[in-house]
Amino acid sequence: xxxxASSRLxxxxxxxxxxxxxxxxxxYSSPPPEPAYGDLGGSRYDRMRILxxxxxxxxQATREELRASRVSEAEMPLLSDLLESARRFRDRxxxxxxxxxxxxxxxxxxxxxxxxxxxxxREVRASDVAxxxxxxxxxxxxxxxxxxxxxxxxxxxxxxPYRAPETSPYGGGVxxxxxxxxxxxxxxxxxxRASLARDTAQRSGPGSADSDRRLLADLSYxxxxxxDFDSRVTTSTVDRRDIAPFVDxxxxxxxxxxxxxxxxxxxxxxxxxWAEVLRLLDRLSEMTR
Numbered sequence: 443x444x445x446x447a448s449s450r451l452x453x454x455x456x457x458x459x460x461x462x463x464x465x466x467x468x469x470y471s472s473p474p475p476e477p478a479y480g481d482l483g484g485s486r487y488d489r490m491r492i493l494x495x496x497x498x499x500x501x502q503a504t505r506e507e508l509r510a511s512r513v514s515e516a517e518m519p520l521l522s523d524l525l526e527s528a529r530r531f532r533d534r535x536x537x538x539x540x541x542x543x544x545x546x547x548x549x550x551x552x553x554x555x556x557x558x559x560x561x562x563x564r565e566v567r568a569s570d571v572a573x574x575x576x577x578x579x580x581x582x583x584x585x586x587x588x589x590x591x592x593x594x595x596x597x598x599x600x601x602x603p604y605r606a607p608e609t610s611p612y613g614g615g616v617x618x619x620x621x622x623x624x625x626x627x628x629x630x631x632x633x634x635r636a637s638l639a640r641d642t643a644q645r646s647g648p649g650s651a652d653s654d655r656r657l658l659a660d661l662s663y664x665x666x667x668x669x670d671f672d673s674r675v676t677t678s679t680v681d682r683r684d685i686a687p688f689v690d691x692x693x694x695x696x697x698x699x700x701x702x703x704x705x706x707x708x709x710x711x712x713x714x715x716w717a718e719v720l721r722l723l724d725r726l727s728e729m730t731r
Contacts, residue, residue, distance in 0.1 A: 485641065486589060487535075488634045489597055490545060493586050494532040495627060497552070500579040501525045507572040516566045524555045546590040549583075556583050597718070617680045617729070625680065625729050629672045632692075632722045636665045639715035646709055657702045657709060664695050686730040693723045 505525060508516050531552065534542040542548060556579065568576075589595040617625055640661040671688050674680075696719055703713055 485638055487538075487541065487545075488638070489595060490549075490586060490589055491532075491535040491538075492597060492631060492634060493582055493589070494528070494535045497579060497582045497586070498525070498528050498532050500575050500582060501528055504572055504575040504579060507569060507575060511569045511572065513566065513568045513572065516563045516568055516572070518559075518562070520555065520559050520562065524552070524559060527552060527555060549586045549590045553583050553587050556580060596714070615681045615683055617682055621729070622675075622680060625726070626672075626675050628722055628725055628729070629668075629675050632719055632726070633665065633668045633672050635715045635718045635722065636661070636668050639712040639719065640665050642712040642715065643709040646711065653702065654706055654709065657699070657706055660695070660699050660702065661712075664692070664699060667692060667695070682730045689723070689726045689730050693727060696720055696723055 501521070501524060505521055508521075531542070531548050534548075535545075560576075560580065585595050585597075640658075643658055643661055671685070671692060674688070675685060696716075700716055700720060703709055703716055
């Protein structure tokens with residue numbers, strides 16, 4: 443009897459050992475979960491935040507063009523209500539310290555209002571600019587809806603719905619008004635895109651070559667520099683002569699990293715977001731000339 447009891451005592455730790463390891467251990471092969479903002483994960487929240495800002499731009503452009511071309515049948519209160527709802531949603535998305543808890547419900551309401559407006563104005567004739575701006579609004583809402591539903595939605599390049607101005611708004615020293623808003627929005631989107639590229643590379647692993655490890659370090663360093671620039675341009679006064687050297691430095695670093703990404707087989711999946719970083723930096727360079 444004692445022999446059986448002793449053997450049972452020996453077997454018990456063996457049986458409990460896997461349970462102990464499961465309870466106390468963590469699988470290091472899995473990446474850490476993304477931070478949650480409301481009912482969206484971190485990178486998906488960033489994409490939704492960017493899309494919310496683009497939606498406001500496109501709806502604003504639609505209304506301005508309808509007013510300029512005097513299409514009163516389409517410039518109805520429902521469009522103003524939709525624009526105001528989109529602005530409130532964008533502002534809540536920008537407040538990452540207190541993000542909206544029910545993003546899916548907010549997007550569903552924007553989608554409902556847009557469909558209602560589309561049904562009421564389907565037979566109204568408007569200018570090509572107004573029609574294209576409105577169609578871009580619908581495409582943006584569709585991306586927001588699919589993103590809220592859990593789909594992996596890519597962000598297309600932001601060409602914007604506006605016609606090119608006859609003269610550049612970035613002339614002179616101090617940048618202000620809509621030009622400053624455009625610059626700040628572009629600077630922040632660079633941070634988001636660079637962070638997405640870095641996170642994609644990190645999820646691929648440390649790599650086997652020294653050049654891969656240096657590339658990961660360079661990506662993290664670039665994100666830090668982009669965040670510093672984003673913070674700098676949030677001040678009340680931005681002089682293009684002060685920020686131009688920072689833009690040039692970021693552009694040089696980004697092109698060097700782009701070459702390293704092209705040479706690395708381990709981090710090729712980060713190339714899409716990094717190509718957008720380069721495009722946005724080219725846009726910043728034009729703003730600061």
